[in-house]
Amino acid sequence: MAFLRVNGVVLHHEFRGAAGKPMLVFANSLGTDFRIWNDVAARLGGRYRVLLYDKRGHGLSEATPAPYAMSDHVKDLAALLDHHRIEKAAVVGLSVGGLIAQGLAALRPDLVAGLVLCDTAHKIGTEESWNTRIDTVLEKGIASIADGIMKLWFTPAYRSPDNADFVGYLTMLTRSPVQGYVGTCAAIRDADLTESTRALKMPVLCMVGDQDGSTPPDLVRSTAQLIRGSEFRIVAGAGHIPCVEQPEAVASLIDTFLRDAGYVKSSQAAQSV
Numbered sequence: 001m002a003f004l005r006v007n008g009v010v011l012h013h014e015f016r017g018a019a020g021k022p023m024l025v026f027a028n029s030l031g032t033d034f035r036i037w038n039d040v041a042a043r044l045g046g047r048y049r050v051l052l053y054d055k056r057g058h059g060l061s062e063a064t065p066a067p068y069a070m071s072d073h074v075k076d077l078a079a080l081l082d083h084h085r086i087e088k089a090a091v092v093g094l095s096v097g098g099l100i101a102q103g104l105a106a107l108r109p110d111l112v113a114g115l116v117l118c119d120t121a122h123k124i125g126t127e128e129s130w131n132t133r134i135d136t137v138l139e140k141g142i143a144s145i146a147d148g149i150m151k152l153w154f155t156p157a158y159r160s161p162d163n164a165d166f167v168g169y170l171t172m173l174t175r176s177p178v179q180g181y182v183g184t185c186a187a188i189r190d191a192d193l194t195e196s197t198r199a200l201k202m203p204v205l206c207m208v209g210d211q212d213g214s215t216p217p218d219l220v221r222s223t224a225q226l227i228r229g230s231e232f233r234i235v236a237g238a239g240h241i242p243c244v245e246q247p248e249a250v251a252s253l254i255d256t257f258l259r260d261a262g263y264v265k266s267s268q269a270a271q272s273v
């Protein structure tokens with residue numbers, strides 16, 4: 001566990017996995033922290049050097065006052081990588097984390113060897129839907145929307161009060177800092193990455209849970225169709241957060257994609273963070 005001030009904000013982050021192996025960076029979704037990647041990172045840590053971080057306003061990272069811009073999140077991640085002298089990484093992003101990953105690939109293609117875009121799109125939601133959510137959270141708190149959000153995140157089978165993991169992720173959401181949450185809602189509202197994502201040149205895998213209620217398969221497919229040569233996969237038995245519900249399938253898709261893209265062999269010797 002480490003803290004670092006970059007770009008005017010303190011970011012919480014952690015390196016795991018094997019030193020000297022290819023870098024794999026994970027970016028999490030709205031209302032979650034980097035622990036959503038624990039089960040995937042554990043499966044990949046023997047073959048990759050893993051960097052997990054909490055974006056601003058989430059987890060143990062500082063919650064600067066709302067609103068945020070997507071460029072704030074993108075520049076934070078670029079600064080974190082630059083600080084640690086990471087010259088090349090495969091970047092895995094879930095939902096808003098996928099928007100951050102797309103933004104980083106457009107701003108700093110030198111840093112990004114490949115992208116894994118999970119349950120995300122070039123544009124998520126509408127101005128109206130995000131403004132309604134921001135107003136509701138400011139007025140009534142995050143707990144007031146939590147039941148509805150859980151239906152987007154997880155399948156009916158997972159959403160049982162008897163499932164301790166489900167209760168844990170519900171708690172993760174409701175304990176999110178309000179400024180971080182609504183600040184990031186504003187960043188998503190204002191982000192339309194259609195043109196910059198269309199221009200991406202690196203290998204890209206898009207994946208989505210078959211029961212994702214937030215960025216459904218057809219939306220994620222439309223993002224994959226924007227990017228020449230990208231791959232598209234559907235993860236069975238998952239909602240919006242397949243890394244929690246189906247970590248084995250997600251880890252296997254990431255590993256196979258990065259091996260097929262030649263990332264594992266070509267960069268193995270290059271990074272020793």
Ligand SMILES: O=C(O)CC1=CCC(=O)O1
Nearest residue numbers: 029030095096097149214
């Ligand atoms: O609405 C949600 O919580 C799902 C979501 C949309 C963007 C994101 O990061 O998560």
